[in-house]
Amino acid sequence: MVQAVAYSNFRKDLKSYMRKVNEDSDMLLVTNTNPDDDVVVMSAADYDSMMETLRVYQNPYLRNKITHGLEQVHQGRVQEHALFDDDGSGAAA
Template sequence: MVTAVAYSNFRQNLRSYMRQVNEDADMLLVTSTNPDDNVVVMSANDYDSLMETLHVAENPYLSDKVLRGLKQVRTGRTIRHDLIEE
């Protein structure tokens, strides 16, 4: 669940909210009196992950590879490989 905080409180405690978003790996909804001004704050790592997931989902080739891999795992058609040590 996304935590919501009023803009004025967010502004007064910006550093602690930034730390919270990064440590909890959760998003923060910053609300305003005008709902059109509301924003969501998330960590840069979570944003990068979300964008990568979106890229894969929008790319038919990559999306198909993921779905085929999931199907292989679900049907037990996987091969175990030992790690190669350098």
């Protein structure tokens, strides 16, 4: 659930609210007298993640690959394999 804080309180304690948003990975609704002036504050990392998810969702090719993969998992059509190391040796770390 998104926490809400009045603009005046947010402004008074900006640093601690910013820290809380970053540490909790949660958004903060900053409210004002005029609801048209309300804003949502979130960490840069969460914003980047959300935007990447949106880009994948908007790309039909990637979205279909994910949907197909999920269908395979749900049907039990999966294979376990070793992950490649950065050096390409095939040895998992």
